Amino acid sequence: MTCLPSHMDKRLGLVIDLDTCVGCQACVTACKEWNTGGHMAPLTDTDPYGGHVDGVWFNRVHSYEHTTEMGGRTVNFPRSCLHCETPACVTVCPTGASYKRASDGIVLIDESKCIGCKLCSWACPYGAREFDTDVGVMKKCTLCVDRIYNDNLAEGDRVPACVAACPTSARHFGDLGDPASAVSQLVAERGGVDLMPEMGYRPTNKYLPPRAHTQRAASVPAKALEPVKAEGGFLGWVDRMLSN
């Protein structure tokens, strides 16, 4: 049913640290690798080696230049489903294919019910849903529902593939409904934010803004090097020889 659950036991989601994300795309490829054989498989690619590469991905990393009066900086920005508390993508679904689980808050699609009307992708302001033209149904991030409860995996591996792959630990997974959880503490400590809060979809995933600029990086204890001026005579000849 596409009506939203009134109560959720847990609110599983991701916390993404924009300060430490280096934009390496490891989470993107790990996500694709796991999920093209997972719950929503396949993540079809069309013309993968041609001039019009296209395909379904659950996770995309953008790069932005954020310029303020403090200066500019590059921010790498992973974008995926935020598993909102009031997801319009679920309520607009005419068939009941989209649903939000009461047990953990994960937003999923039942592929066998999806008619591919694409309305859910119009209703999502974040671009989290991508249409699989080959299968004719909508696809989206499952929060690796087939990993996080998977008894066949070692306990430490029961996290979404993107979290497991991140080399800088910029991605964290946990219960954001529990204020005592590590992820909730992290959000509180670092001032984690919602994306597009004005839309009112109340995303579960939180983003940690880059840390404030500091003066530390600019102060170098060694003396600045003096400019070397080429001279004539013997030293000039040595300089020219060494410069070659």
Place this chain on the structure above:
Amino acid sequence: MHPAFSVVFFTTATGAGYGLLALLGVLGATGFIAPGFWLGLAGMALSLGLISAGLLSSTGHLGRPERAWRAFSQWRSSWLSREGVASVATFIPAGLFGLGWVVFGRLDGWVAAAGLLAAVGAIVTVCMTGMIYASLKPIAQWHSPYTLPGYLIFSGMSGIVLLNALLAGFGLGTNRLLAASILLTLLGWGWKLATWRHNDQLEIPTTANTATGLAGGTVRSLEWPHTEENYLLKEMGFRIARKHSAKLRLITQVLAFGLPILLLIAGFALPWPLEAVAAALAAISQFAGMLVERWLFFAEAKHTVTLYYGR
């Protein structure tokens, strides 16, 4: 938003069809239209034909049209599902109304009741269509107080201009109907101009800053996650050049409002059958104009996901 022809045609055709059905139902039930076999047949065929063609066309953009029946199940939360239920439910009184009119040759008693119910169903269905668009918060041009009344006004306008053409074709045109057609077309014109004005002055609170959670300053897209256009950009990143938009707005105004009004005014003076030709041309021109209007409705709508791509 990408203007898929199946959806552009669907909303335009069903809008006109439901408008005509509602008018036939109300005017038939209240005695303004006398029962007649050929008029009934033509009227019902035109209205139900437009509605059916539109609904069939709408399944054209589905990825899995064979599962379309599932769309009737989620009426409790989904405007699209409600539209599906309302459109199918409307066929019941509309069918009975057509049966009574065409087969039994009467427009009183239960036939009148069926006509009124069909009119209610038609209006409700158009409201559901309007709400599908008006409820989408990520698209500011649609999530506006202009959308739902717009769908209702354009449906009534196309319906009455079609009805005028139909009655004029049978030599039953009246000056009152001509005047009403002109007034509704003027209302549609005014509403469209007001909608464009509203959209051109929109101040959208969602920016690249709120989209990325990066407060203050400017956020400029440095690099996309992919080199080619993906589903999001093909479906929701459709852009239309400002100069084309201006031209298409002009074409809409000429075809959907200006030319039909001139032809309808000419209808006051022209003898039959020229009056019928003018009325038919007005309806055809308006339908073509509304297709352009609906194309623009999609093409000029901007989805928030484009902010992630610096568009």
